[in-house]
Amino acid sequence: MINILQERERQVNCGTEPFRMDCDKHSAAGSVSQRACVFCGSRVVLYPVADALHLVHGPIGCAAYTWDIRGSLSSGPELHRMSFSTDLREMDVIFGGEKRLYGALTDLIGIYRPKAAFVYSTCIVGVIGDDVAAVCKRVGAEQQIPVLAVHSEGFKGTKKDGYQAACSALGELVGTGPTRDIGPRSLNVLGDFNIAGETWAIRRYYERMGLQVVATVTGDGRVDDIRRAHGAALNVVQCSGAMTHLARAMKDKYGIPFLRVSYFGIEDMSKALYDVADHFRDAAMMERARIMVREEVTRILPEIRRLRSGLEGKRAAVYTGGAFKAFSLVRSLRTLGMKTVLAGTQTGNADDYQALRELCDDDTVLVDDTNPLELAKFIQERGVELLIGGVKERPVAYKLGVGFCDHNHERKTCLAGFEGMLNFAREVHATVTSPVWKLIRSSRRETTAAPLDQCGHDCGRCTLPMCCGAPVPPANAVI
Amino acid sequence: MTLLRHTHGGTITERQALTINPAKTCQPIGAMYAALGIHRCLPHSHGSQGCCSYHRSTLSRHYKEPVMAATSSFTEGSSVFGGQANLHQALQTAFTTYEPDVVAVHTTCLSETIGDDIPQIVQKATEEGLIPEGKYVIHANTPSYVGSACTGFANMTTAMVDYFSASASPDKVAGRINVIPGWVEPADMREIKRIVRLMGLEAIVFPDTSGVLDCPQTGKHELFPRGGVTVDQLRATGDSIGTIALGPVCSGPAAAQLTTRCRVPNTVLPLPIGLHATDAFIMALRKYNGGKVPREIADERGRLLDLITDMHQYFYGRTAALWGDPDQLASLSQFLMTIDILPKYVVTGTPGTKFLKRMGEVLGDRKSEAQVRQGPRADMFLMHQWIKNEPVDLLIGNTYGKYIARDENIPFVRHGFPLLDRVGHQYIPTVGYAGAIRLLEQILQVTLDKIDRESPEEQFELTL
Ligand code: SF4
């Protein structure tokens, strides 16, 4: 029996009534939020730039927890996988950490001769007031490499603000490299982080269409590529949150148009390729895209059909970082014959939720910035058999005897592209149909999800006191 | 391309202001772990969201369990005006929504730097009626620019004494002791309780994460699992006849505090890892049980000795590199010395004063053959440099050693925190005699696997 979080009422929706998701805000104080900080956002976005130095300016923790946590693969240098910290101590907090930062940067650049350096500010730096930008500038001038301050003080917003800070830093790199050998049929891949080699898959598709991929930002990223990214004819941006800011900035500054795409699922992947071909108005390129899509789909479809037969009608819950991924996952699950009964994101905005509402079934529950209690409750009520989420969600799913698929930093197989769809289908099949769930005699298994009309809740649509469909339910109602 | 080729051997330059690949982490996660060892306790991170999220993720990865903790969700405003409003709202939310018995607040670098006074904020909350009858808020200050995760663990454990321990009568309860197990795994805490029971004593073990972070699968998600030391038990610690603190860094301060507050005499011992350290623990327990050692324990010791003697040729002349927390390292090193493996390189990022001295005692006349480093710049990078210059036969430490293990092809036993890539530590203890057998088994396993993998066919042998 739990009471609901009153503050969260407008961050949950389970009907088709018009609504505006009240997202984009800090987690309610005291809730067990699944969210992270600005620094976290910047760190995950910039981390895959493999030949840059990444120095975390702050106490040790912020660096320790982000040491090689994301499987962003590099085809060459692996400097990004090391953990560098100024490891601020009490004296630095009192007297300021600029000297230490200067020393650390100088030492590191001396040892590794990186192509560029990113310096991340953490909460404490924001409070003690170090002039990080000035130190970066000085070291940059002395060492003759770009040294970029990332303004990622943890408390100054949400993870999304961290994406922005990262994009601003990248923006300083763009435009500083030569663009001579870049042709008109060229693009940058923005917002893919090469987890389990996904950027490589995407790059191959584009190259097969006859396109020149100038920079992949930031998956398998290289400083020199990013510096000349402004020479590309198009930016293709994946995911709603992380890289749109950079694409916008490049549009304003260099007039480079951008397309928003997703690489997850057959539908979205194909659409991405067609959209790009369309953009270049090149019939031959479009033809190549068509042939490639046909080939790829033909190759994976028989196996997907086979897997689908074991998954038909099963219920899934999706909880992602960004919203675009949630869209793709809902579609991909449909491809597998599954129903999404719960969808939520950490960083979606009101428009994203509107779109998600339209995409999902009428009775799909939408949540913004959820917490484990809420998740567990919905999973049980809706008879969920698969949860897609990240590291903090996995044990919750397993405890409830529910299958799980990591679609976050810790995924181990490539889930993007056509091959990725097949991998995804396999992963979902492996967990959903595993015999181990039968070992758990959960009471939930006997009573399947409660029908909608038995909720006793007066919004008329769902069982949930947190439902923000009108009329608003009594505050602090007991579930 | 081999990973970590960014580490070079050769002359080791002293770095001034830089930690590379740390062998420590920050205070709050230790406080969070300790707080989870109180029954129905919600740890609370007073700071911005990121820290809490990282700590929970790391604990979740280590235990493969859901880890509950709340945050004050600081914003720019709170960083200027202080976090009182946030903490008040948080307490209200916590008690109405999650219904814990205890909320254990720890600070973060941010709230420490802006100077929030937690006792005062909590006092206000009490006055405003935000804390329901029979519920408690305790706190520990855990700035990470001081100490390390071990310090955080020690501080939160001391807070348990400060807030709860009481002495109801001048007479102590005969046959009941307190054991502060130190930062060990839930399985170790369970094993410590078993040993105490076998010795015929009753013990209050605090903190106690067994039954919290090693929960049985029941098909339910319990916000507050069954385990953990209760508030009543914590109160009663003041009336026990003695306290045994395992690990001077993590457990020492709380034991001392209990002596000051309630006159409970304390004995501070090394973590009972390995033969001698376990002997010391058993000897300490004998002081309270009339001196007897049950057959079962004597036999466990005998079995450990038997294994050591059976396999001693495989230890002879070998060397090891270790990293992690000081309490763990001191006992592990002692055990290695016992079986004739030299702990050649030992590194801990946790600063302190007594560790180097203790290591000196452990190493005895082989001191000059070993390198021990503590505090700033004592990190995995330094350790790797040492190893590149002169390799060792065995690595013992947390998951972060896997880069070195792979790069240098050295057998690797995972031990400590965090372990992000293996299981077992949750379930199988390494304390006590039985735990030492487990450790030996792991050491032998990785060592012999390497021999088997690499021996030429004519020397590839079926039997030992
Ligand atoms: S070091 Fe400080 S700021 Fe960083 S994660 Fe730890 S508590 Fe948070």
Ligand code: SF4
């Ligand atoms: S201290 Fe700030 S930047 Fe570091 S992890 Fe915590 S919230 Fe994020």
